[in-house]
Amino acid sequence: MTVGVLALQGDVREHINLIDSLGFTSISVKTKNDLDRADALVIPGGESTAISKLLVAFELMESVRQFVRNKPVLGTCAGLILLSDEVDGKLPDQELIGGLPIRVSRNAYGGQTHSFEAEIEISGERENVAFIRAPRILDSGPTRVLATLDGDPVAIQHGKIFGASFHPELTGAKVLHRLFLDAI
Numbered sequence: 001m002t003v004g005v006l007a008l009q010g011d012v013r014e015h016i017n018l019i020d021s022l023g024f025t026s027i028s029v030k031t032k033n034d035l036d037r038a039d040a041l042v043i044p045g046g047e048s049t050a051i052s053k054l055l056v057a058f059e060l061m062e063s064v065r066q067f068v069r070n071k072p073v074l075g076t077c078a079g080l081i082l083l084s085d086e087v088d089g090k091l092p093d094q095e096l097i098g099g100l101p102i103r104v105s106r107n108a109y110g111g112q113t114h115s116f117e118a119e120i121e122i123s124g125e126r127e128n129v130a131f132i133r134a135p136r137i138l139d140s141g142p143t144r145v146l147a148t149l150d151g152d153p154v155a156i157q158h159g160k161i162f163g164a165s166f167h168p169e170l171t172g173a174k175v176l177h178r179l180f181l182d183a184i
């Protein structure tokens with residue numbers, strides 16, 4: 001099984017390393033051909049406005065939307081924003097991929113200088129994860145909450161779609177990726 005990492009912008013390398021360390025085969029996805037080779041997709045953190053523009057410019061937006069309807073996808077931070085159906089603070093021309101019936105607020109955990117690490121419990125394990133200009137999940141809708149921080153959901157699952165406000169890949173946290181890859 002091949003796990004693609006959308007490689008238009010953001011922390012692609014860290015996700016690839018994490019996927020490889022869990023014993024799966026990974027590829028960077030930059031084209032429709034790459035996407036066709038992937039059985040699952042990770043949309044990394046970075047900048048959701050830039051990733052959105054590049055998806056449109058490289059004519060990948062529709063293919064990724066179709067992928068999300070059919071195959072397993074994990075979005076972290078900017079990836080979570082792009083997968084959300086409703087985004088507060090979205091730029092007017094920012095297109096979303098959608099697929100998660102949730103509402104998030106961009107940058108709601110504060111700007112770059114307010115970045116922080118926090119310990120969360122996920123699937124019975126405690127891990128340190130990084131919040132960097134992270135989106136807050138204002139309404140998790142019908143999704144399954146996998147982890148919370150101070151009572152707010154920070155990781156969710158909706159069928160084959162997984163999402164997290166934080167970056168697990170920057171602190172070497174493996175549980176979310178393991179849950180995602182085990183579910184495939």
Ligand code: GLN
Nearest residue numbers: 045046047048077078133
């Ligand atoms: N706030 C960023 C955005 O809107 C996401 C930050 C991140 O991915 N670390 O895309």
